[in-house]
Amino acid sequence: MMKGKIFFGVIIVECVLLAVLLIHGRIRYHSQDFHHLEAKRTLVSQLGLTDYAIWTEARYTRHPSQADFFSAFQDFPAAFEHFPAGGIIAPPQFLQGEVE
Amino acid sequence: MIKHLKIIEYALSSLLRRKTKIIAIFIAYTLTVATLASVLFLTHALKTEATHILQGVPDLIVQRILGGRHDLIPVDYAEKIKDIFGVSEVKPRYWGYYYDALTEANYTVMGAGDAALELKLLDGKLPATEFECAVGKGVAALRGADYSNELILVNSRNIGVLFDVSGIFQSDSSLLTNDLVLLTNEAVIDFFGFEPGRATDLAVTVQNSNELQTVAVKIKKLFPDARPITKRELTRTYDMVFNWRSGMMLTVFCAAIMALCIMAWDKATGISAEEKLEIGILKAIGWDTDDVLILKFWEGVIVSMTSFLTGLLLSYVHVFYFDAFVLSTILKGWSVLFPAFQLTPSVNVLHIFTMFFLTVVPYIASTVIPTWKTAVTDPESVMRG
Incomplete structure (x- = not known):
């Protein structure tokens, strides 16, 4: 049953890692980064910005x-x-x- | 339960006997899932961020259209717009584009208006005099303004103007400010040589957001050459730009799905002679058709689940920890100044389930169906080929 145990171990580790990443993302979203979002929103309203500065070619x-x-x-x-x-x-x- | 565990053990041994083939499938499968997931994660995160931060945009932007093109708008329009019931404020915005021949990059030059002098995402302060400017991280890096604290730009009269850099926007705001050169309104008017009494457009604040559309219609009636753009239209633009159905995103998406379909098709159209022989032997030594199907089901689950989870993990790390460096090269296009994507992690769980059903289910089906065809055949004829 060794191979089976290794397989289930890998799947469990991957699931746990994914869950940790998603939860960490959620926490980041609601904590520090949320304030960045607030700061960005203030920046947009104060300067009257309307668009992302992604494509500057035209x-x-x-x-x-x-x-x-x-x-x-x-x-x-x-x-x-x-x-x-x-x-x-x-x-x-x-x-x-x-x-x- | 024990039966299934034993079958899983056998399935793993069987897969390990076909190591090279399985590793190739694992890599292709993982990359396909990673590509699909990266596109979905990136577009969703950009869309979510846009929805949040663009809440601060002006309620209405009023442009003037002349000959089908955006033209400077008379500031006088502001007075009449202010008289419309429901409008609380009208501010002229002064901005334009500047091509920097030195770096071959385009900057957005904008008037700071009456913004608060200090902003959280600005290191330093906003320009207070005609010879001060605040610049985005991209401009500062490209022109070395973060070291020299000076920026020389050539104005519309072909005269070089030296600006002191009073502030640099932090990299957290690069998605919005990377190419920005912020001057005072007066400096922008002088720099571009705007005619007196003209602005680029007007930013209108409406007290009641339900009246936005009505105010827009009234403005259009009052000034037929005006083009009011509502806040809703503005935010919906980004819904569309980063919609998974849009242009290149759809191309990447389709390419990944096609790759997966080809892989599934290859599996579904037949199984190898080696696998047929294995099924024949299993049947000959007493395995039921059900057992063989369970075996192949678990083989499919092992390969697809491992690849699916690995692909998801790779894409998450790629998008949210490595700033989507692979996808951003596709997005970059011809932009000389391209911001780093420091995105707030935001994942739609529905997307993960959709990807699961788009990738794992067809793969398992394409593993089990051809096996069923072989498993119901007489073991002797299967072994004889």
């Missing part, structure tokens, strides 16, 4: 929420997307038939 990827409707087709209608980030951002909902 104005419509730097501020996706502020981009005008023609940003992605600024050269000509149906022009190919210039930037890889444009491939990550989903088309607006009205194009997906999910009109509010």
